[in-house]
Amino acid sequence: MxxxxxxxxxxxxxxxxxxxxxxxxxELRPFKIEAGVLERADGSAYLELGGNKVxxxxxxxxxxxxxxLMQPDRAVLRCRYxxxxxxxxxxxxxxxxxxxxxxxxxxxEALMPAVFLEKFPRSTIDVFIEVLEAEGGTRCAGITxxxxxxxxxxxxxxxxxxxxxxxxxxxxxxxxxxxxxxxDGEADVPVAIxxxxxxxxxxxSDGNLTPEEFGKALNLAIExxxxxxxxxxxxxxxxxxx
Amino acid sequence: MIFIEDKQMVIxxxxxxxxxxxxxxxxxKEDDKICSSLVGLVAIRDKKIxxxxxxxxxxxxxxxxxxxxxxxxxxSMWNLDINSPYSGIxxxxxxxxxxxxxxxxxxxxxxxxxxxxxDVDEVKKVKLGLKGRGLGKFRDGILIYITPTKVPRLxxxxxxxxxMIKDETKxxxxxxxxxxxxxxxDPSMERVAEKVINxxxxxxxxxxxxxxxxxxxxxxxxxxxxEKEEKPETTEKATDEEGEEEENGEDLIQ
Numbered sequence: 001m002x003x004x005x006x007x008x009x010x011x012x013x014x015x016x017x018x019x020x021x022x023x024x025x026x027e028l029r030p031f032k033i034e035a036g037v038l039e040r041a042d043g044s045a046y047l048e049l050g051g052n053k054v055x056x057x058x059x060x061x062x063x064x065x066x067x068x069l070m071q072p073d074r075a076v077l078r079c080r081y082x083x084x085x086x087x088x089x090x091x092x093x094x095x096x097x098x099x100x101x102x103x104x105x106x107x108x109e110a111l112m113p114a115v116f117l118e119k120f121p122r123s124t125i126d127v128f129i130e131v132l133e134a135e136g137g138t139r140c141a142g143i144t145x146x147x148x149x150x151x152x153x154x155x156x157x158x159x160x161x162x163x164x165x166x167x168x169x170x171x172x173x174x175x176x177x178x179x180x181x182x183x184d185g186e187a188d189v190p191v192a193i194x195x196x197x198x199x200x201x202x203x204x205s206d207g208n209l210t211p212e213e214f215g216k217a218l219n220l221a222i223e224x225x226x227x228x229x230x231x232x233x234x235x236x237x238x239x240x241x242x
Numbered sequence: 243m244i245f246i247e248d249k250q251m252v253i254x255x256x257x258x259x260x261x262x263x264x265x266x267x268x269x270x271k272e273d274d275k276i277c278s279s280l281v282g283l284v285a286i287r288d289k290k291i292x293x294x295x296x297x298x299x300x301x302x303x304x305x306x307x308x309x310x311x312x313x314x315x316x317x318s319m320w321n322l323d324i325n326s327p328y329s330g331i332x333x334x335x336x337x338x339x340x341x342x343x344x345x346x347x348x349x350x351x352x353x354x355x356x357x358x359x360x361d362v363d364e365v366k367k368v369k370l371g372l373k374g375r376g377l378g379k380f381r382d383g384i385l386i387y388i389t390p391t392k393v394p395r396l397x398x399x400x401x402x403x404x405x406m407i408k409d410e411t412k413x414x415x416x417x418x419x420x421x422x423x424x425x426x427x428d429p430s431m432e433r434v435a436e437k438v439i440n441x442x443x444x445x446x447x448x449x450x451x452x453x454x455x456x457x458x459x460x461x462x463x464x465x466x467x468x469e470k471e472e473k474p475e476t477t478e479k480a481t482d483e484e485g486e487e488e489e490n491g492e493d494l495i496q
Contacts, residue, residue, distance in 0.1 A: 042297070042299075043297070060299075060327065061299055061327040062299075062327050063327055063328065063329055072365060075327075114254075116270075116279060120299075120301075120327055121365065121366055122328070122365060122366055123327035123328070123366075151253060151254050151280075151281050152281070152297065153297065154280060154281065154295050154296070154297030154298040154299065154389075156254070156268070156279040156280055157254040157255070157279055157280075158254070158255060158270065158272070158277070158279065159254060159255035160253070160254055160255055194255070195255070196255045196257070196277070197272075233253055236253050236281055237251060237253065240251065240281075240296060240447060
């Protein structure tokens with residue numbers, strides 16, 4: 001017989017930590033970032049964060065043919081977040097839905113402050129985020145990978161945007177929620193920052209938190225972002241082999 | 243205060259220097275600090291710091307000599323793809339003068355032209371022209387696309403790199419400043435040139451490239467690699483300073 005071991009089952013035996021996968025409350029899941037994985041895209045990146053697998057392609061700056069979207073003084077940054085039908089346990093109906101439309105919008109808004117859009121008037125930069133496997137926190141994974149892909153494409157930027165979530169699970173404020181923690185937890189706070197200046201470009205909050213808990217979650221998320229930021233930098237430098 | 247060395251690799255957001263330095267291309271100023279905005283190599287000239295990108299798009303500049311492909315014929319002009327976020331236009335009057343003629347008789351969709359950027363206005367409308375020595379239409383040959391910032395590297399010092407490729411493959415090679423390269427010769431030689439050019443693009447940020455290109459050329463052509471003649475080839479710069487633009491147009495017809 002096949003037993004499917006879920007994080008929940010594992011969690012019951014662990015005594016050291018409250019968390020299902022035995023992580024400390026301020027510990028990230030294992031991650032890996034790679035730049036320049038796609039041949040035909042101008043820039044690309046692949047990111048794994050725990051059970052998340054995300055691939056991002058960037059095209060542009062390129063000519064924008066849709067007249068009504070064109071901005072005379074800057075480029076437009078278009079993002080498309082898409083989950084593969086096989087990325088979750090129950091097959092996801094392909095195509096955009098309310099959730100992915102929202103995430104596409106917040107991704108482009110999280111990246112926009114970092115990009116020098118005014119250098120490319122009347123053009124577009126297209127970012128395609130494909131979630132191949134999802135395990136909680138894909139929007140943050142998408143943003144983190146997208147900024148690596150933008151840098152790989154040679155798009156001028158002020159900083160590499162990095163995103164990470166924190167939240168509350170079984171009464172404790174924890175970093176980088178997994179899928180189970182996201183579903184059964186009390187709160188989820190995704191944060192995106194520009195690490196050099198510490199400016200926040202994305203801040204969402206889902207669930208109930210006291211002001212103290214919120215402050216703690218925010219600081220925890222920023223700490224997590226800083227760790228991911230190092231990996232982003234390494235990924236870009238590694239791409240050129242020195 | 244300066245935080246980096248010449249030719250060091252930097253990424254967007256890296257702090258390069260304090261305010262006593264000047265901010266050049268590929269950098270920006272924030273709170274009296276100079277930061278990089280690109281993935282590239284640092285170039286320090288006196289007090290001016292710039293970053294030479296490893297990957298970029300061609301931004302048209304007046305006076306550049308470029309290669310474009312016709313994508314559309316309109317009433318009184320042609321539209322061209324110039325390997326850039328902006329398309330170029332070639333007015334019919336530039337080709338015919340005052341005379342009115344059928345545009346399709348001169349150039350058709352898919353034709354490849356060697357042009358000069360006549361004007362770029364504030365909304366990035368790119369006007370092209372064919373007036374000048376060697377400008378005109380290419381016949382046959384293949385096109386190779388590279389990152390425009392690597393063009394000086396491909397040409398080399400006083401054309402050393404490009405002339406080596408020309409001599410060894412016996413191909414005609416014309417390089418546009420928009421990163422488009424036209425190669426014409428024996429089909430097998432065209433392949434060799436393509437391979438070599440793609441290799442140069444991949445390794446443009448490393449030093450000692452000319453030697454590796456020579457070895458690769460000889461290997462692909464099945465020639466004996468000659469013993470190194472003691473030529474004091476000064477250590478090449480990772481990214482050559484403005485290599486002179488390629489203005490070899492004798493091989494043009496039209």
